[in-house]
Amino acid sequence: MNALTLYDKLWQSHLVHEEQDGTALIYIDRHLLHEVTSPQAFEGLSLAGRKPWRIGSVVATADHNVPTKGLERGIADPIARLQVETLDRNVVKFALPVYYGMGHQRQGIVHVIGPELGATLPGMTVVCGDSHTSTHGAFAALAFGIGTSEVEHVLATQCLLAKKAKTLRIAVDGRLPAGVTAKDVVLAVIGRIGTAGGTGHAIEFAGSAIRALSMEGRMTVCNMAIEAGARAGMVAVDAATIEYLRGRPFAPQGEAFERAAAYWRTLVSDEGARFDRDVAIDAAALKPQVTWGTSPEMVVSIEDRVPDPAAEKDPVRREAMERALEYMGLDPRTPMTDVKIDKVFIGSCTNSRIEDLRAAAAVVRGRRVDPRVKLALVVPGSGLVKRQAEKEGLDRVFIDSGFEWREPGCSMCLGMNDDRLSPGERCASTSNRNFEGRQGAGGRTHLVSPAMAAAAALAGHFVDVRRLA
Amino acid sequence: MEKFTLHAGLVAPLDRENVDTDAIIPKQFLKSIHRTGFGPNLFDAWRYLDPGEPGQDPHSRKPNPDFVLNQPRFRGASILIARKNFGCGSSREHAPWALQQYGFKAIIAPSYADIFFNNCFKNGLLPIVLPDFHLDHLFQEVAAHLGYRLAVDLPAQTVTTPSGQVMRFDVEPFRKECLVNGWDDIGLTLRRQDAIRAYEERRRASEPWIFS
């Protein structure tokens, strides 16, 4: 028998049909929906007089546009409100059984609620009209983002047209030093292979350092596979995967769970399976990471300085660096620890799970946010994360330190609601994209881990969280 | 979907790597529930000096004279040349919608982000991949010649320059067939309903929890 990669197994088990040129029809098990990329898909479905194929596959929520405070007042922006109301209406019109709309206790960022409800299971294909669907690959699912036409295609047919990707194994071996987290791992990976490094590939994150991560940590890593250019990132099933899912509301229960788990345990790459590419990373050598530019690959360690474009030989790249530094308002060779910040954002589908909030709270407990910081926000990823954190008293820790404690949603990750940066403002953010204007027109984003964001909030500039005694 | 066979048009250059979908169409415009109306806000933050908000009258905006698409010589361009990893970032199909509604029919770049690439085909916008050395040459030619035009022939898989130089490009046969014929993907897939149902039956037996 051929040794198969995890990706090969997931691909083969979902193949419905294959064309001559390798274009395949693959079956979709779980379809996650949110308000931004679905309205045109539902409209298309209606116009063609088509019906959803399997409404039981859909889990829908509102996350991008929802306000994070004053929920009782609803959404002030009429255009954003109409978008959320359109989803409300489509849920009724198409009889979608699972919808966590604004204010529901299970509402939250689509990539946070899928796993925490057990709606994401090993061996599934999971899609959503959102590029960070790669997050769900942490459960050995084949999970990837799709466009709105494809959302409509999945609604109508439960299938997608796709071509098999190449495989890339990123093995992170060794022990992560204290203060170095899943976020630092994935930022370092992107720094190493570049934002197009994974294009055309499905990434499997492997190695002892990945296996030592919690499920939350694995989700953080897979979440940013797309920032490395890969539509899908994944991690093989192990005991942690199965224990995380036990008892979750959408997971099978009792004896059925054991039966499912027996199958899930086979969802690993076989010994000797061949990958198209291999990258090895030494975990012990990693340091906390901070981005300095306007692409996630523009990243250095907290011990480093802002790079100097003069040292770059490739002219296209040099110009990109110069443009990024100008946008970011940074001088070459500035130590990263000298970079002062205006705002702090702890949240997003990358880092808003309970473990992220615990890590940030552990840093700020009993200390104060630096008075120069205008706003320090904590936005839990979901209603369930929020309640869990409150049960543990984390909300008090944050509020006592000078953070604002908000309602769940995407919030300042992309600033479609009121939470955003003003032109020129600099933010330590636990989100995933530092593109120009991402967090607000003219805003300057530095991507970091939750612990590093918390430390920066206390100091008013970036600091090495490992030196914070 | 709109068919794509032959197209000849004016070329505009966007000499940047990693042009992301936030730059192509900023998030405030994603609040729309419609499929059209995105053209005026293509590259909004680069194209205008004033901040863009949904619902503005495009004529009241302050264009940024330094942005390449605002130069009179590129008015009416329908082919965009760009650098590597074009369309990276989010899955928003609003990005190809905006490019198309602005007037672009084809893009030529050395590489694209996967989701964006896919989204283009779903909308009849042709993303052509040519190697770096061809693009270096095209960027030079566009800079040197006013009114520089290219002719794209999808059935023949060629791009032809005004001087008659022919550059061949690859495209997956299935995607090409769909585009050349303007086929509706969903209609095609629904022809395989029986195969989908049979597949579901098999999975229901082996992994019943997926369907519960």
Ligand code: SF4
């Ligand atoms: S948190 Fe940010 S990246 Fe994640 S789904 Fe929301 S907007 Fe997208």
